[in-house]
Amino acid sequence: MSEKIQAEARTEFGKGAARRIRREDKVPAVIYGHGNEPIHVTLPGHATMMALKHGGANALLELEIDGKSQLALTKQVQVDPIKRHLEHIDFVAVKRGEKVTVDVPVHLIGEAARETLVVTENATVQIEAEATHIPEAIEVDIEGAEVGTQVHASDLKLPSGSTLLTEADTLIVNVTQQISAEALEAELEEAEAEAGIEREEGDADVDEVGAEDDAPAEGETSSEG
Structure with missing residues (x-):
């Protein structure tokens, strides 16, 4: 089962932009695969954390990006070792x-x-x-x-x-x-x-x-x- 998450297309990059995103309780992420250019998105922190807990190591999320739906398989999750919040997620696009x-x-x-x-x-x-x-x-x-x-x-x-x-x-x-x-x-x-x-x-x-x-x-x- 996939969990639906509302994502936002991301246009700002770099460490400064990532810090600003996290301060807003959001998570920067990238979706790779299918020969397309990587898709950079921002995800809601709490909802994404719960979806990953429910889905386990290979959580499958259904990301809603600008009105389009994209199935994304979790491949790598970076977590702050002290605060334990999500820092970054790599996904693979699947069908x-x-x-x-x-x-x-x-x-x-x-x-x-x-x-x-x-x-x-x-x-x-x-x-x-x-x-x-x-x-x-x-x-x-x-x-x-x-x-x-x-x-x-x-x-x-x-x-x-x-x-x-x-x-x-x-x-x-x-x-x-x-x-x-x-x-x-x-x-x-x-x-x-x-x-x-x-x-x-x-x-x-x-x-x-x-x-x-x-x-x-x-x-x-x-x-x-």
Whole structure:
């Protein structure tokens, strides 16, 4: 599903113009594709942010520009690292029925068996799908999965009309034996020993040594005052 956003054609460019746009709670954006010249637009900040949240990594927006409608697939989003507002968006122009190549995130559902460790080896897979039917995520059910369970790209259930482009034997999820804290510590110490790393004395060891140094020697008595 695409979300409709009212866009304005943009004629001012550069950092100064972009700052002015953001001060008005708007977002500068560019639409590429179909062999046309890039289309520079300004989008409403809040409405665009909500549309991207609803659509996920491959949000599809229907931009209304000067009375014309343009489907635009999100390709790159720049976000201010501190204020978290949208700084700039790159879109690719698409048409209904057109197939596009996208990376779709993998979401795990359910809980694996006790004392297991679930490792997501690849968090996304590449698929080809119709621009208006891109899945927000591909779910992998790991409910009750035992040690040794592996999910490869070829095991994924894709929506109808989607084609897997990632290599079929790519490992997506690997369920292994959960390692105990003691075993993890032993592995860490072994790795440090092989690397020639010597651990520094812990606080407890230092306190113990200090206590021994402060204690009176045999045959001596301590006095205060």
